[in-house]
Amino acid sequence: MLPIANLNLKDLYQSTFEFFTSLSPSFSFSAFSAENTVSDLSFPLTPTDPTPRPRNLSASADEESPSLRDRLDAAERTDSHNSSFCNPSVGASVAASTLYSMRRENDAIKNELSKTQAEVARWEERYKTLEKTLKETRDLLKVRDKEIQVLKERERHSPEHHFRSTHFDRRRSCDPAHQRSDSSQSRQIRLSADWSEIHDDTLSQANGNHRRNGSDPYPDNMSTVSEEERAQSRSLETFLNKIDLWSGAQVIQAVQDLNSEILQFAASATELCTFSKQRPNSAKVTQASSEVATRLGAALSRLLATRDHSQDPMLVQLALQGCISYCISRALSSFCIGYQSKANITLTQIYTHMFHSEPQPTSSRWRALTHKHIHELHPELNEYAINEMTETIFRWSLDIFLISGSTNPQPNPASRENFRACFGAQVKRISKAACRLAQVTREEIMSANFEVIAADSGQLFDGQEMIDAFEDYGSSDGVVLCTTELGLRCSTRKATSDAPASEESIDRRILLRPKVVLESVVEVIDPR
Template sequence: MSTTSSSSTSTTSVYLYRITIFAMTLALGYVAKAFRRSKNATRKSQEDLLVLRKAIEGKDSEMASLHRSVEAAKEDAREQVEALAGELAEVQEQLRNAERDLAEAGEKKRALEAELEQRAGEARHLMAEQARIEIEHTEALDLLATRTAALAEAQAQLPPADRLTDQAVLALVRALNTEIKDTAALLADSFEFEEKKEGTTGTAEELEADEAELAEAYERATEIIGPTLVDILRISDHHADPIRVRLAFQGGIVEYARWMSAAWFFEDPEDEQLLVDIYQRVRTAQPQPVAGRWRALTHAHVQELIEGAPDLADYFVDAVVNVLLAAGFRSSSAALHELVGSRFAERIGALVRLALGLNKAIGTEVTLCELKALSAAPGVIFDDVTMLDLVDGAPRPGEPVLCTCELGLSRADKIDGAWRKTILLKPKVLLESGLEELLEQGESTPTKTNTKP
C-alpha cells in the first residue's frame, strides 16, 4: 500500500511533470508564436512610428508656421487695437467737444428764444406804432400835396441854379486869352514891314489923303490901345522884329473882346447904356438871385431883338488894321480891311465865338453872383493887387499901363446888402519897362514866315 501509494504518487508526479512539460512546451510554443507575432508587430509599429514621426514633423512645421501666423496676427491685432484705441480716444474727444457744443447751442437756443420773445413783443409794439405812423403819413401826404403846390408856385418866382461855376467861366477866359495871343502872333508874323526912312514921296494930293487916313487910324487906335503905345508904334522900326506890333494886336483884340463879353446890345450905344443903368437900379434894390435872374432873362431876350447876327468880326479886323497903319504898314485902310477879313476869317471867327460864349456865360448862365472880364485901361497906374506884369519884371513906381494883353476875371457877391469883390484872375498888362525888357531879351514872334500881303 505504501508502495502503491508511492508508485501512484510517482506516477502522478511524472504525469504532472509531463503535463507541466507539455504545458510549458505549449506555453513556449505560444510564447514563441507570440514573440514572432510581436516581432512582426514591432517592425510594423516601427514603420508606423516612422510614418507617424514624419507626420508629426510635418505637423510641427505646420504648427510652427501657424505659430508664426498667429504671432503676426497677434502683432497686427495689437497694432489695430492700438490704432482703434487712438481713434476711440479721438472719437471720445470729439464726442466731448460735441457735447460741449451741444451744451453751448442749448444756451444759445435759450438765449435766442428769449430774444425772439423780446422781438415778438417789440414787433407787436412796432405794429401798433406802424398803424399810428400810417395815419400820420396819410395826413403828411395831404399836407405835402398842399405844400408842394405852394412850393411850385414859389419856385416859379425864384431864379434857377447856376449852370456854370466860376472855374468853368475861368476856363472860357483862359481859352479866349490863348486864342488872342496865338492870333496876334500869327498876324504879326504875316505882315512884313518896310524899313522906315526919312522923307516922303508922292504928290501933294496923295500925301494929304494919306495923312487924313493915318490921322483917322491914329485916332481909332488911340481909343483902343492908348496914345503912348500908338506913339511907340509910329516912331519905332518894325522891319527887324514886329514884337511891338504883336503886343499892340493883343491889346486891341483884348479890349474889343472885353467889351463883347459884357455887352447887352451890340448895336446902339444909347440902348446899351440904358440897360446898364436899369440893371444897376435892379441890383441895388433886389437880392442878387432876383437881380441875376432879371439880368439873365433880359440878356437872352434883348439879344433876340437884334436883326440878324451882329458882324462882330469887323471890330477885330478894325483893331488889326488901325495897328498896322499906326505902325507904318504901307497900304490903304480899305485894302487892309479886305485882306485881313478874308485871309484871317477863320481865326477872327474863333475869337468872336469865344467872346460871345463868354458873354453868354457871364450874362445868362451865372445868376447868384456877378462875374466880369477885367482889363486895365491904357494910362492907369500899375497896381500889383489887381494886375500882373506881362513879363513879371520890376515895374517902376507909378508906371502907367500901355495896354492889357490878357483878360482877367472878377466875382462880386452881395452879402448883407454890401458888395464883396474877389479877383479870380488878374489881367496881364504891358508896361513900358516890360516892353524894354522884352526888346533887350530879343523876344520875337513864335514863327517867322515872311509872308508879305
C-alpha cells in the same frame, strides 16, 4: 590663303579700318576738320611689316575700337577750340550783336518809361482838376443848404404858416405823403394842394347850406386864395432859384481859352506882315494914329508910329493883343451885345440898381430872363453881334499895322481883303467865343455876377489886381501901356434884407487877374 580671307569678311569696312589703324601708329589727326566727315579723311598707312600675320582680327578690333573713338572725340574738341581761338572775328561779331540787341532793349525801355511818366503826369493833373471841382461842388451845396434853412425859418415864423398848421395837422397825420420831403418848393406845392382840398370841402358844405341859407361868397374867396398861393409858388421858384449851369472854374477856363485865341491871332498876323522904316505921311495915317490913341492911349500910339519894327515887331504884337482885349471887354460890359446903344445903357442902369437893392437871385434871374427874351424877340441879334465884332477887330488891327509902317498888308482895299480872307475864320472864332461867354455870364449863372475886366491905359500898376507880363525882366512899377490878356471878377451881394446894399455888403473877388504891359517894356524889347 582663301580660308583665312573668308574668315575676315564679317564687318569688312570697320575691321579693315581698325586693322590698318592698329598697324600704323604714325597715323596723324592733324588734317582732321570739323567740316569733313570720316569718309573724306586721307591718312597714310605705313605698316611695319607688310606680311600679314594670322591673328584674330575681330578680337583686336573690339579692343582697339574704344581707344579710337576717344581719340576722334578729343580731336573734334581740339579743332573746335582752335578754330574759335584762331578766328577772333567770329567772337567779336557775336559780342557786337549782343551789345546792339542790349542797346535796342535799353532804348525801348527808356521810351516806355518816358511814356509812363507822361501818363502819370496827365493823370495827376486830371486828379487835381477833379479834386478842385469836388471842393467847389461841396461849397455850393453848403451854401444851398444854408439858403434852405433860412427859407424854412422864415416860413416857420410866418403867420400864414401858423394859420395853416392849425387846419392841416389832422390831415398830415393821416397822410404819409406829407412826410416825404421838407424842401421849400415841395412844401409850397403841398400847401396849394391842401388849400384846394379845403376849398372843395368848404364848397361842398356851402352847397349844402345854400339850400337852407341862400348863397355864400366864401367859396369864391377860398378859390382866390388858392390861385394866389399857386402864383406865389411859381414866382418863388423862378426868382429864388440859384442853380448855376456853369461853375466858376469853367468860366475861368473859358476866359483863358479866349486869351489863347487872341494871342495866336496876334502872333500869326504879326509874323505874316512886313514893316518898313519909312512911313507915308498921309491923312489916313494921321486919322489912324488919332483913333489908336483914343483906344489904347497916346503913349502906345506914339511908340508904334515912331519906332522901327522891321527887325523885331514884338511891340506891334502886344498892341494887337491890347486892341482886341479892349474891344472884347468893352462889348462884354454892355447888357446885351449887339443891342441898341440907348436901350443897353438903360438896361444896364436898371440891373445895377436892382443888384444893389434886391437879393442876388432876384437880380440875376431878372437879367437872365431879360437877356433871353431880347434874343427871342430878335433871333438875328447873335449873328449880327458876331459879324460886328469881327469887323471891328479887323478895322482896329489894320489901323495898328498902318501906323506901324506895314508894307503887307498895304492901305489899298485889295491887300486888306486878302488879309481878311487869310484870318477871317480865326477872328470869327474869337468873336463867337466872346458872345458865348456873354450868354453864359448873363443867363446861366444865378449865384454871382461875373465880369470880364481889363486894365485901362495910363492906370498905375497894382500887383493885387493885375499881372505884369514882363515881371521876370525887371521891377513891376510904372504905368499900364495896354492889357494883353483879359481877367475875370466875381461880385456877390452878401446882404439878405431888401434894404439897399452898400459897397461893404458886396463881395468882390478877382478870380483871374488881367495881364498888362507897362511903359517900361520898351527898355526890355529894345535896350539902347
